[in-house]
Amino acid sequence: MKFSRILVEKAILNENATQKILAKLSSCPYEVVNSYLDYFEKVRKPYLHKRTNLYLYLAQKKGELVKEAPNAYGTRGESHFYYYNALNCIYECEYCYLQGYFSSPDIVLFLNHEEILAAIEERATQQPGRIWFHGGEFSDSLALAHLSGELLLFAEFFSKRPRLQWELRTKSANIRPLLSIDPTPNIHVSFSISPPSLARLLEHKAAPVELRLRAARRLIEKNFSVAFHCDPIVAQPHVEEEYRALAKSIAEQIPIEAIRYISLGALRFPQGVYDEVRHNYPKSFLFHQYMIPSQDKKMRYRKYLRRQLLQKVQNAFLSSGFLPEQLYFCMEDDME
Amino acid sequence: MTSVMEATKSLLVFSHRQAAQVFLESLKTEGVGFLNGFLYESPQAYILISGEHPLQVASRIGLCLGFLNKKVKEVLHLGLAMGLSLEKGGEGTITEARTVYGASGLLFWHKSFTLSEKGYDIITSGHRVKKKEEIEHFARIAPLLDRESYSLCMVCEETHTPLRIFKYIVSRESEHACQEVKSLYQEISLKLYHFWLYYSIEEKPQEICQPPGDVYFTTSMAKQYEEYYTILKERDNLTQEEIWKKAGLEEIQRQKLSPKQKGKKLLNRLFELAYPEEYAYRQRFVQNIQSLVDAGWTVDLDNSLRQDALYISARIKDSREKERLLEALRDYHEI
Numbered sequence: 327m328k329f330s331r332i333l334v335e336k337a338i339l340n341e342n343a344t345q346k347i348l349a350k351l352s353s354c355p356y357e358v359v360n361s362y363l364d365y366f367e368k369v370r371k372p373y374l375h376k377r378t379n380l381y382l383y384l385a386q387k388k389g390e391l392v393k394e395a396p397n398a399y400g401t402r403g404e405s406h407f408y409y410y411n412a413l414n415c416i417y418e419c420e421y422c423y424l425q426g427y428f429s430s431p432d433i434v435l436f437l438n439h440e441e442i443l444a445a446i447e448e449r450a451t452q453q454p455g456r457i458w459f460h461g462g463e464f465s466d467s468l469a470l471a472h473l474s475g476e477l478l479l480f481a482e483f484f485s486k487r488p489r490l491q492w493e494l495r496t497k498s499a500n501i502r503p504l505l506s507i508d509p510t511p512n513i514h515v516s517f518s519i520s521p522p523s524l525a526r527l528l529e530h531k532a533a534p535v536e537l538r539l540r541a542a543r544r545l546i547e548k549n550f551s552v553a554f555h556c557d558p559i560v561a562q563p564h565v566e567e568e569y570r571a572l573a574k575s576i577a578e579q580i581p582i583e584a585i586r587y588i589s590l591g592a593l594r595f596p597q598g599v600y601d602e603v604r605h606n607y608p609k610s611f612l613f614h615q616y617m618i619p620s621q622d623k624k625m626r627y628r629k630y631l632r633r634q635l636l637q638k639v640q641n642a643f644l645s646s647g648f649l650p651e652q653l654y655f656c657m658e659d660d661m662e
Numbered sequence: 663m664t665s666v667m668e669a670t671k672s673l674l675v676f677s678h679r680q681a682a683q684v685f686l687e688s689l690k691t692e693g694v695g696f697l698n699g700f701l702y703e704s705p706q707a708y709i710l711i712s713g714e715h716p717l718q719v720a721s722r723i724g725l726c727l728g729f730l731n732k733k734v735k736e737v738l739h740l741g742l743a744m745g746l747s748l749e750k751g752g753e754g755t756i757t758e759a760r761t762v763y764g765a766s767g768l769l770f771w772h773k774s775f776t777l778s779e780k781g782y783d784i785i786t787s788g789h790r791v792k793k794k795e796e797i798e799h800f801a802r803i804a805p806l807l808d809r810e811s812y813s814l815c816m817v818c819e820e821t822h823t824p825l826r827i828f829k830y831i832v833s834r835e836s837e838h839a840c841q842e843v844k845s846l847y848q849e850i851s852l853k854l855y856h857f858w859l860y861y862s863i864e865e866k867p868q869e870i871c872q873p874p875g876d877v878y879f880t881t882s883m884a885k886q887y888e889e890y891y892t893i894l895k896e897r898d899n900l901t902q903e904e905i906w907k908k909a910g911l912e913e914i915q916r917q918k919l920s921p922k923q924k925g926k927k928l929l930n931r932l933f934e935l936a937y938p939e940e941y942a943y944r945q946r947f948v949q950n951i952q953s954l955v956d957a958g959w960t961v962d963l964d965n966s967l968r969q970d971a972l973y974i975s976a977r978i979k980d981s982r983e984k985e986r987l988l989e990a991l992r993d994y995h996e997i
Binding site for chain 1: 761
């Protein structure tokens with residue numbers, strides 16, 4: 327990973343976490359700025375500039391540190407929240423909604439970890455029952471974990487609070503920072519996966535699916551709770567065969583009963599993101615199937631097609647020995 | 663693509679007359695109309711001296727494009743830019759601008775314009791940037807700085823005129839950069855001229871084939887055409903000839919229709935080829951309400967908008983008809 331510029335907020339320049347990152351990236355000179363907001367998203371930087379001109383901001387997150395997740399985001403009947411520890415991702419997945427979410431692809435790492443944990447704590451006190459906190463909504467949770475260095479602190483926090491569930495979502499195989507953690511049942515690592523042939527076409531720079539599965543197996547051996555997200559499912563002629571092969575491959579490498587859940591979701595985009603993806607990848611096979619604005623204003627496949635896709639993928643997993651209660655539909659409110 | 667234009671020549675835009683000097687002398691130029699003094703014409707190209715203040719640039723290019731009224735094939739800006747944060751060796755070379763950003767004072771404008779996949783990014787400032795801290799401030803956005811590109815981008819976008827920007831990079835290291843540039847203008851003008859003449863500016867490959875002249879597309883139709891054409895080319899590996907053959911272009915051309923109606927027919931056919939499932943889905947809806955159509959209802963499925971749009975006009979005579987329609991609509995959404 328090579329950043330073309332590092333911009334550090336003055337207020338955190340002398341913090342330990344900042345200095346550690348700067349030491350690790352010593353080949354790239356840094357500049358000190360008052361606030362990352364003086365530059366990040368101030369101009370509309372094209373998404374694909376991340377290939378040649380990617381900046382890293384080291385900053386503090388102010389304002390909203392924890393945000394409520396939309397309905398149907400995670401497992402049913404429980405509250406789900408995201409927390410902001412980073413913005414943007416080093417990978418380049420053609421379907422990624424981040425390409426229309428921020429008007430810059432630059433990476434921001436928020437290093438005020440204690441304040442983020444305090445916000446999580448505050449949120450937790452307002453909510454009874456099991457609550458989920460997800461780290462990978464605006465960035466990949468593990469891809470830069472060796473740099474950002476917050477995992478130990480967060481693990482320590484969550485391990486003392488069994489009611490709170492902590493989920494790290496990733497497309498990386500960068501699990502080394504996790505291996506020094508003593509896992510508790512409320513720490514969950516989930517891998518986003520697609521059939522390898524699709525991942526090769528769509529998930530540029532992300533770890534190959536085989537490596538993600540190997541990483542998942544290693545974590546299970548270390549007693550971590552592991553889950554998978556088959557999201558997005560893209561309509562294509564051999565979807566059932568592809569997912570059957572994927573399910574078989576997972577079942578061969580990982581004991582099925584050790585997998586906490588598998589979420590399934592069909593391809594969808596907010597309208598702005600759809601336009602941006604079309605602009606960035608006009609030839610992508612993501613657009614070979616017609617999409618329409620659905621009730622929730624997201625661009626989706628027609629309902630009958632989504633139902634077919636989800637059923638096919640669901641069947642692929644069930645026929646490989648996965649249990650119905652391990653599977654759930656993500657962001658598919660109208661599919662139940 | 664929207665119409666067959668009489669666009670013939672490029673419009674070469676220079677901020678300073680000195681930078682255009684070799685072009686003006688070599689291309690046998692003559693002043694044009696009431697814009698004589700800053701707009702010139704030669705057999706090879708039009709030449710505009712735009713000035714460098716953003717407002718002056720915007721007004722002159724706008725005036726010029728309006729006056730020439732679609733005679734301009736593309737705008738090529740050949741100018742100078744200050745290197746803010748380039749690796750050594752960038753100075754003295756000519757590079758294409760990739761993305762153009764803008765600023766007023768020290769505040770950045772959010773909108774940007776991407777002109778090319780390659781080249782350096784550039785930021786246009788409304789004022790002369792001399793102070794070290796200002797240079798650092800702008801360098802965090804782009805490695806090159808000028809005073810005119812953003813205005814050109816705005817006007818060309820508004821007028822749908824293709825624009826490419828090429829910059830001769832001057833160093834910021836020199837304390838007397840301005841004087842230095844002035845003394846070098848003859849040399850810079852010659853370099854820009856040679857660049858334009860010999861290295862020339864490679865034509866961008868036209869990936870989307872143009873429809874024949876007797877088929878007319880509005881801007882939104884052209885966008886759809888591009889979408890369907892790309893899908894058929896990428897997904898089904900069809901060539902231009904194969905696509906047109908499958909779409910029955912010859913037959914459409916033979917029909918006694920206006921160019922726009924022909925365009926509409928061609929698009930409908932391409933839609934069917936690009937999205938056969940969606941087409942079948944819509945056909946099924948039409949069949950479902952056939953009895954209503956037979957009874958004089960008008961049902962139109964509009965492909966021109968990417969939305970689930972049905973235009974239905976009807977006079978509902980009794981509740982059975984209403985139920986029939988509602989049932990068909992439910993089916994349309996729930997199949």
